[in-house]
Amino acid sequence: MQPFEYLPVQDEQAARAAGAMAGARFLAGGTTLLDLMKLHVEAPRTLVDITKLPLDAIDELPDGGVRIGALVRNSDLAQHPVVREQYPLLAQALLAGASPQLRNMATTGGNLLQRTRCEYFRDTAARCNKRVPGTGCAALDGHNRIHAVLGTSDHCIATHPSDLCVALAALDAVVHVRTSSGARAVPLHEFYLLPQDRPDRETILSPGDLITAVEVPPIGFARRSLYLKVRDRASYAFALASAAVAIDLRGGMIHAARIALGGLATVPWRARAAETLLQGARAEPASYRAAAEAALAGAVPHGENAFKIELGRRVVVRAQARAVALPRSAKPPNAWTGAPK
Secondary structure, three states, X not given: OOOOEEEXXXXXXXXXXXXXXXXXXXXXXXXXXXXXXXXXXXXXXXEEEOOOOOOOOEEEOOOOOEEEEOOOEHHHHHXXXXXXXXXXXXXXXXXXXXXXXXXXXXXXXXXXXXXXXOOOOOOOOOOEOOOOOOOOEHHHHOOOOOOOOEOOEOOEOOOOOOOHHHHHHHOOOEEEEEEOOEEEEEEHHHHEOOOOOOOOOOEOOOOOOEEEEEEEOOOHHHHOEEEEEEOOOOOOOOOOEEEEEEEEEEOOEEEEEEEEEEOOEOOOEEOHHHHHHHOOOEOOHHHHHHHHHHHOOOOOOOHHHOHHHHHHHHHHHHHHHHHHHOOOOOOOOOOOOOOOO
């Protein structure tokens, strides 16, 4: 680990000023940043400790939505009664990630800024355009079983690692950011950037921009929702494929649906074409399969990860079927699948 300056701050203005300095990085839970510093992937000159900022509240909004402070711990968010009752897929996604110890440290804002688990990104001896632009992507013709099949480019096929952000994508979440020119509200689907020819640019943030909160709008039918994750082992593993699904079911017909995918794409992936197909469709296997085909349309395999396309389809089908089977007023279980036995 390289030497660095540690700078605690007490207010947002000081945080933004310090964060805008060359080589500065914000420190919250540190569950990703410190790990990457030990690997010499990240080498900030200054760590700006923002943990004393008043950004750790979960507030119910007058319209029925919820505002989640950037410093809310994942474990607190997963157990919050409003989140568990109104947005069960959100609670389940949080409980699907990492370990209890890490969830007790990780924050909402930090989760938005998680960096990929690509082994070439984390190995400073390997070629990686995300880590060092212009050096190439070793994953394209290397070990790429865990890599993305959606949203890729000739410069990067690394997956986005977050579970929480997949659920937030399905819920039309909005990221609140404080910048030098004022406050911004950025829809999550605009917050992330596809790799294209600049995979090192992952979000719309500029140096010094500070995430202050995430707002989730009121979505009544999100009570009938779940997060389904398939991984190599039962716990403490990143998704090979996951789906966050919410279904508005009325008399056996699907009035509306929300579907987002994880483990398959370079960003949290909203499957809007699948949602459009489901609107007005009968809640039956044929509809689920058609939506799954639409969700994975355009997927591009790279050697070892070709299996992910069919796996992704099956996860989407199963998630829809399980969401439809949930009672409208069911409270989510503690298990991350949110699915009946």
